[in-house]
Each structure stands twice: as structure tokens, then as C-alpha cells.
Amino acid sequence: MKVQLNWKCAVALMMVFAAAAGTGCKKKAADPFPASNAIAGWEKTGETRVFAAKDLWQYIDGDAEQYISAGVVSTSTSDYKYQGQLEATVDVYTMGDATGARKILEIGQTNEAKTVQLGDAGIAYAQSVIFRKGRTLVRIVAYESTPGAPQALLELARGVEAKL
Amino acid sequence: MNSRRDFLKTTATGALVLGAQSKLGLAAMLDKKAEAAKSKVVVARDAALHGSDGALDEKRVQALLDRALASYTGHDKPVEAWKLIVPVGKVIGIKVNGLGGKGISTHATLVMAVCERLQQAGVKPGEIIVWDRNARDIQACGLTISTDPSRVRVFGNDLAGYEEQGVAFGSVANVKLAKILTRECAMVINLPILKDHEMAGVTFSMKNMYGVVEKPNELHAGGCNPAVADLNCIPAIREKVRFTIGDAMSSVYNGGPGFHPEHLWQPNALIVGEDRVAVDHTAWQMIERKRAEVGMPTLETAKRPPRYIATAADQAHNLGVNDPQRIHLMEV
Numbered sequence: 001m002k003v004q005l006n007w008k009c010a011v012a013l014m015m016v017f018a019a020a021a022g023t024g025c026k027k028k029a030a031d032p033f034p035a036s037n038a039i040a041g042w043e044k045t046g047e048t049r050v051f052a053a054k055d056l057w058q059y060i061d062g063d064a065e066q067y068i069s070a071g072v073v074s075t076s077t078s079d080y081k082y083q084g085q086l087e088a089t090v091d092v093y094t095m096g097d098a099t100g101a102r103k104i105l106e107i108g109q110t111n112e113a114k115t116v117q118l119g120d121a122g123i124a125y126a127q128s129v130i131f132r133k134g135r136t137l138v139r140i141v142a143y144e145s146t147p148g149a150p151q152a153l154l155e156l157a158r159g160v161e162a163k164l
Numbered sequence: 165m166n167s168r169r170d171f172l173k174t175t176a177t178g179a180l181v182l183g184a185q186s187k188l189g190l191a192a193m194l195d196k197k198a199e200a201a202k203s204k205v206v207v208a209r210d211a212a213l214h215g216s217d218g219a220l221d222e223k224r225v226q227a228l229l230d231r232a233l234a235s236y237t238g239h240d241k242p243v244e245a246w247k248l249i250v251p252v253g254k255v256i257g258i259k260v261n262g263l264g265g266k267g268i269s270t271h272a273t274l275v276m277a278v279c280e281r282l283q284q285a286g287v288k289p290g291e292i293i294v295w296d297r298n299a300r301d302i303q304a305c306g307l308t309i310s311t312d313p314s315r316v317r318v319f320g321n322d323l324a325g326y327e328e329q330g331v332a333f334g335s336v337a338n339v340k341l342a343k344i345l346t347r348e349c350a351m352v353i354n355l356p357i358l359k360d361h362e363m364a365g366v367t368f369s370m371k372n373m374y375g376v377v378e379k380p381n382e383l384h385a386g387g388c389n390p391a392v393a394d395l396n397c398i399p400a401i402r403e404k405v406r407f408t409i410g411d412a413m414s415s416v417y418n419g420g421p422g423f424h425p426e427h428l429w430q431p432n433a434l435i436v437g438e439d440r441v442a443v444d445h446t447a448w449q450m451i452e453r454k455r456a457e458v459g460m461p462t463l464e465t466a467k468r469p470p471r472y473i474a475t476a477a478d479q480a481h482n483l484g485v486n487d488p489q490r491i492h493l494m495e496v
Contacts, residue, residue, distance in 0.1 A: 057381035061263060061374070062421040065384060066362055087266060108419045110426050127425035141423060143266045144218060 032092045032138070032163045033078045039159035041152065045087075046079035070103045071096030082152045086142055090160060093137040101132035116154060119161055126150055129157040133164050202492035203439035203485050205446045208232035209495070213413055213432040220413060226277045229409070232436045233281075235496045246285035249407055250351060256287055257349035258294045259405070261356045261372050262301030267423035270357045270411045272306030274434075278353065278409060279316050289316045295344045297375045298322035324348070326378040334394035334480075335385075340378040345400055352405040354440070358412040358431070358447050359420035364388035365463040365470035367421050368447040369408040369440040370396045370483070392472035393481045396440065402483065408443045410435035417454040429454055441476045441484025442491045448473060 036043040049059070053072050056064040067075070076092045095101045098120070105121060113123040119138070122131030127142045127149060138160050142149045210228045215221050230242040239245040250256055258278060260270035279292055290313045296302050298320040299309055310318045321342040330338030345352065356372035363384050364371055370392050374380035383391040396402060412435050418427040431450060437443040448470050452462055463469045477486040485491060 060422050061380055062361055062363060062367070062384070064381065089265065108424065108427070112426060125426040127428075141265075141267065141425060143423075145425070 030163060032076065032136070032160050033090060034156070034159040034163065039156050041083045042156050042159070043081050043084070044078060045081045048076055048078045051075045051077075066107065067093060067095075067104065071100035080156065082142075082149075082156075086144065086146055086149055086152060088140055088142040088153065088156065090156070091139045091141075092160070093139070095135045095137060098132070098135050101135055101137040104137050105130055105132050116157075118154075118157055119164070122157070124150060124154060124157075127153075129153045131157060131161065133161060136164055138164075199492050202490050203437065203442040204236060204492045204494065205435065205437040205439065205442050206232050206236045206494045206496060207412075207433055207435050207446065207450075208235065209431070209433045211432055214430055220271055220273045222273050222277075225271070225273045225413070226280070228434055229274065229277045229281070231496055232409070232434045235494050236436050242281055243284045246281050250282060250285060250287060250353075252286040253291075254350035255291045255293060255348050256282060257344060257352040257404075258292065259352055259354050259356075259372060259375065260294060260296050260302070260305050260307070261367075261375060262296050262304035263375070264357070264359060264416070264421050264423045265304050266306075267425060267428070268357060268359060268414060268416055268420070269301070269304040269306075270355045271413055274409070274411050274413070275305065275307060275355060278355065290314055292316045293344060293348055294318040295324075295342075296320055301375070319344075321376070321378075331398050331400070333397045335390050336383060336394040336398065339383075339395070339398070341398070341400055342376045342378075345376045345404065349404055351407075354405050354408040354410075356408070356410055358410060358415040358435070358450065360416050360418050360427070360451055360463075361388075361421050361468075361470075362419070363468065364392065364472065365468040366444065366448045366451050366473075368410055368435075369443045370472065370476060371444075373401050373405065376401065387468055387471060389470075389472040390475045390481075393476035393478075393483065396476060396483055397481055405440070407438055408436065408440055410443060410447060412447065412450065415451070415454075417451055417458070418460060439484035439491075441473060441486050443484075444470070444473050444476075445486040445488070445491065446493060 033048055051059050052074055053068055056075055073094045073096055078090055080088045112125055116122040116124045118131035119133030126145050129140045131138050140153050140157055142153055208228050208231050210224050213224050233245040234240050237245040237248050262269040275294055282292055302318060302320055307318050324343045326340040326342055327346055330340050332338055354369055354372055356368045359367045361367040364387055373395050412431045412433040414430050416424055416427045417429055435443055435447055473486050476483040
């Protein structure tokens with residue numbers, strides 16, 4: 001009985017090591033969200049939430065379909081706050097390919113869009129910054145319009161871009 | 165809602181009596197009778213609703229709500245007006261909409277103004293339930309979750325759950341309704357927020373009912389037509405959701421239903437009425453006027469007209485009227 005128990009323990013240990021080794025071999029997915037104060041003044045105020053394409057409606061019901069038709073694979077989102085006041089949300093959409101990211105970026109652009117040097121292409125408004133890099137589309141939205149918001153959003157966007 | 169029916173009868177009769185006694189005579193009497201037969205929609209506006217910092221002025225929101233209800237009911241005293249709208253001793257649900265996130269959700273200021281007037285009209289705090297799909301949507305409105313039965317309760321379908329037995333009407337098959345609607349509320353006041361909608365064209369009163377089903381994503385085919393109309397025909401929705409106080413204080417005229425600040429505008433208005441179709445038709449026209457003002461194509465041209473509004477008015481659905489000639493629009 002004692003011998004049998006030791007044999008079972010050995011198998012269990014081998015399985016644990018094998019699982020750990022397997023995990024270690026996997027390439028860790030890049031986290032595009034800057035930590036608090038990694039970008040001056042910006043605090044990450046919420047947990048990162050991740051939605052697979054089939055569950056995207058739970059986050060943006062009604063909007064989800066246009067992302068799905070453009071080939072979204074997954075969406076990550078997190079909330080931020082600038083200098084304890086300006087609230088913003090960062091959405092990172094991983095599309096199937098760069099074409100999907102381009103398609104979403106081009107939807108609904110207005111004459112007020114300013115071209116910004118971000119990723120492969122980017123635009124900015126008074127309260128939002130949207131850019132694409134490869135198959136990733138990033139959308140950052142602030143919930144109020146303040147004089148400092150455009151520059152602060154741009155700095156946060158650059159922080160995200162650097163992590164992609 | 166006998167009290168409300170009585171109120172409508174009374175005001176119609178009163179109009180006749182007053183008309184007969186006035187100098188205008190028979191013509192005025194017939195005009196008023198014709199107006200009384202129409203679906204009344206009140207659009208109340210206050211251009212100074214938002215302060216210089218962009219925040220809503222709470223007192224002005226309360227005053228705007230009072231003005232809207234006074235115009236709708238014909239009673240200048242807010243509490244008397246509310247007594248005509250809501251039954252006392254029953255649980256009143258307030259269905260908000262926080263889907264668009266913090267930037268474009270039903271404003272907490274309006275919700276609190278409604279709750280205050282309800283209590284002054286005799287509804288106990290614990291008989292008021294403010295609700296939406298989930299905690300996140302509720303928080304997006306600026307509200308805090310509360311399940312304390314001695315206070316106004318604020319929570320989502322994620323907490324209360326959905327019926328296990330599905331219901332159906334037309335194209336809407338086997339949808340599971342929120343228990344807050346089916347088990348808790350005797351009447352629901354609908355507090356949607358006016359938005360453009362990428363698929364449906366416009367989302368306001370009727371579309372807000374997508375937040376009372378478990379899987380609204382299954383109801384988006386064909387520009388949500390006829391699903392929106394069909395969903396509103398389900399008895400629990402048709403019978404309980406009786407009054408809309410639509411939040412058009414802020415809106416997005418394009419890119420909705422999510423928050424796209426580049427398309428944000430402030431109509432500074434409330435759209436109020438019992439006829440959900442007439443309310444939605446009025447809201448749609450408001451969006452169209454704004455789109456025209458900024459040089460955007462009509463929703464028809466953009467290939468997403470809100471066809472569900474006409475569907476809701478057809479004989480098979482009979483939820484209200486969308487013919488402008490049959491809508492008594494009061495802009496105050």
C-alpha cells in the first residue's frame with residue numbers, strides 16, 4: 001500500500017511539473033494597459049476586463065456587430081483617471097487582421113478629426129483618441145471635455161502604443 | 165391605472181365644457197376634442213440645463229421635469245400631477261439605460277428627481293426600484309447599488325435574475341424576462357436616453373426594453389425590426405411599461421449606442437408620454453433634425469431607418485401611433 005501511494009505521488013508530481021513547464025513555454029500575451037502612474041498623472045482605476053467576440057455584446061450591445069463583422073477576436077477594456085478627476089476608458093480590440101482595424105478606424109470620422117502620429121494611423125478629437133497598429137485597434141474616450149484632456153489622452157495613447 | 169384613465173377622461177370632458185363656455189365656441193370645442201383624441205407627447209426644454217462646466221443643474225432638471233409633467237397632465241402642482249400617473253401602494257420600477265457607459269446614460273439627476281416626486285406623491289421608498297441590466301450599467305448612470313428595502317432600491321438583472329420560462333411574440337421567441345419586471349413591479353416608468361443606434365437607427369423608449377431580456381443580442385436582426393415592436397407586445401412589457409420620461413438632455417446623433425463624444429450633443433430636453441410609439445417617433449425626428457443640422461445623411465440614406473417604429477404602430481402590434489397628424493406634440 002505504501003509503495004502504491006509513493007508511485008501515485010510521483011505521477012502526480014510529474015503531472016504538476018509538466019503542466020508548469022507547459023505554461024512556462026507559452027508566450028505571455030502582451031498587456032497593453034499601462035500601470036498606474038506609468039504615464040504621468042494617469043491612474044488605472046479598474047480591473048482589465050476581456051471579452052471574446054461572442055461575448056462582446058455584454059460590453060457593447062448594439063455596437064458589437066460592427067466589430068464582429070470587421071473580424072474582432074477579443075476586446076480588453078480598463079478604466080483610468082487623470083490627476084484624480086478626468087475619467088477615461090481604454091478599449092483595445094484585437095482584430096483578425098489589419099484590414100479589420102482599418103475598417104473600424106474609418107467608421108464615423110468627422111471633419112473635426114485631427115491626424116496624430118500613433119501606430120500605423122491615428123486620429124484625435126477633444127475627448128477621444130483612436131489608433132490602429134497592426135491588427136490592434138485602440139479607442140480611448142474621456143467622459144468630459146477639459147482644456148487639458150486632448151494632451152493627456154494623447155500621452156495615455158502613446159503609453160498604450162508602446163506596450164503593443 | 166384607473167386613476168390615469170379617469171384623469172384622461174376628466175381632462176377631455178373638461179376641455180369640452182371649457183370650450184363651450186368660451187368665446188371661441190363650437191370650433192374651439194371641436195379642436196380641443198380632436199386634440200384630446202390624439203396621443204400626447206410633451207417635449208420640455210431648458211437651454212440652460214447644463215452649467216458652464218458642462219454639469220447638469222439639479223434644480224433646473226427638477227424644474228424641467230415638473231414643467232413636463234404639468235404640461236402633460238394639466239396640473240401645475242407636481243405632486244398632484246404625479247398622483248395621476250402612478251398608483252399608490254404598488255411597486256414602481258424605473259428602467260434606466262446605462263449601456264453606453266458613463267458618457268451617455270440616463271442621468272442620475274433625472275432619476276433622483278423622479279424618485280423624489282414619486283415619494284411626495286405617496287410611493288414609499290422601498291416601493292421604488294431603479295434598475296437596468298447589471299451593476300455596471302447602473303453605475304454608468306451615476307447610481308449606487310442598494311438593496312435596502314427601506315430605501316429606494318437600485319440593482320440590476322444580474323442580481324435579480326431572469327425567468328426560466330421563455331416568452332414569445334412574433335419574431336421574438338423564447339426570451340427570458342427580468343424578474344424585476346415580472347415579479348416585482350406593478351408599473352414601470354421608462355427612463356431611456358436618446359441615442360443614435362448603429363443597427364436600429366434610433367434607440368429610445370421601445371428599444372430600452374432590450375434591457376429587460378436575458379440575451380438582447382439575439383434581437384438585432386433586420387435593424388431590430390420587427391423585434392423591437394414584437395418585444396414590446398409581450399404582455400408584461402405592454403401592460404406594465406406605461407409611461408416614458410425620456411432623457412434627451414444629452415444625446416449622440418451618430419455612432420451610437422456607445423459613447424462617441426465626437427457626436428455628442430445636448431438637446432437639453434425631456435420627452436414625455438404614455439404612447440411609446442409617438443414618443444419614439446418624436447425622438448427620431450429630433451435626431452434627424454440634428455443630423456441635418458451638421459450635414460449628416462438621414463437615417464434612411466444611412467440605410468438604418470428605425471423601421472420598428474412604423475411596425476409598432478401597425479394593426480398587428482397596435483402599440484401606439486406614428487402618424488404626426490395623430491400626435492399632439494406640446495413643446496414647452
